[in-house]
């Protein structure tokens with residue numbers, strides 16, 4: 199019981215940000231679903247697959263050296279013919295995915311690099327390749343513990359299996375898509391369920407997290423408890439989860455490890471096409487100047503943003519971009535409407551990206567960061583496209599964005615956490 203009490207009092211706060219200085223505490227019970235129980239092992243959460251342990255089992259430490267999943271599997275790409283599946287275990291293991299078009303799961307995928315099956319991992323990433331577009335697949339993940347590495351013999355431990363889940367690959371011929379956008383939750387894992395339930399039963403294809411899901415990166419336990427556990431309980435075993443960093447994800451001693459859990463195949467900034475939407479995702483970096491004393495000489499986001507601006511302009515010259523029905527940019531820091539006084543990193547986003555958005559006729563920008571939700575219609579000569587900013591993180595300021603696009607219109611509906619309309623915008627197809 200003492201262990202549970204300690205963990206429930208865990209607090210994360212950001213020393214750089216006055217508005218986040220109030221420590222946040224949460225109850226893990228708020229996001230434990232009925233099928234999966236979370237307990238503690240070695241300072242990490244772990245998951246008991248099936249069996250639905252009692253409250254006593256939930257708080258009891260697991261047997262010594264037990265091999266367990268730390269997360270359910272989560273889907274992490276929107277590609278038409280491939281699917282990236284990630285999950286975490288507490289032990290290094292040989293891992294694979296069993297999958298197929300039925301519950302028989304008659305195929306098996308493993309990761310091979312330089313002739314060797316990838317085994318030295320706890321964070322597992324397996325690609326299912328050569329899938330058929332627009333088809334439903336069933337899968338489960340498996341991890342076989344490696345108890346020691348030897349030159350001629352490798353002893354194995356326990357093999358563990360997840361439940362069976364399903365997903366449907368994207369269809370490149372699809373003329374419509376729907377997605378949900380969350381931003382600025384700032385280490386409030388209960389917000390995932392509270393905001394996503396505002397969607398009701400409306401169908402959607404994937405969820406996009408537009409930055410500042412955390413206050414600053416403190417370790418794997420935070421990633422599990424504050425993002426992967428709620429997301430996999432709610433949707434990410436069956437619908438892809440995409441994530442771009444906000445300024446807060448660049449902070450903390452675990453910041454450089456974040457990409458081990460969330461990097462898209464193209465990297466931390468990327469593009470994707472889904473239905474009629476061509477989306478560009480920018481990693482806008484820190485808001486303060488690179489030489490701010492708080493960064494202690496360890497930030498170089500000006501160069502990183504300039505690298506993205508070069509990439510962005512090249513991308514905007516492609517036929518895929520030019521021919522897209524809707525050209526949508528996701529970026530945590532908005533190109534305009536940052537809070538006053540505008541910080542150097544925010545100004546740099548404006549100076550670098552805003553002219554390109556006008557020149558190459560972006561249709562829509564989706565942002566967060568300001569903690570003030572709002573719809574900003576086009577202002578001719580300034581930004582010839584609407585900018586929609588999601589809110590958060592406190593109760594009464596949080597939002598869910600619902601984006602739906604078809605061959606005729608793209609609509610954005612923003613709902614606040616009291617289930618009231620918080621702004622909307624409709625684009626007509628170009």
Ligand SMILES: [Fe+2]
Pocket residue numbers: 382384410444446567568569
């Ligand atoms: Fe934020």
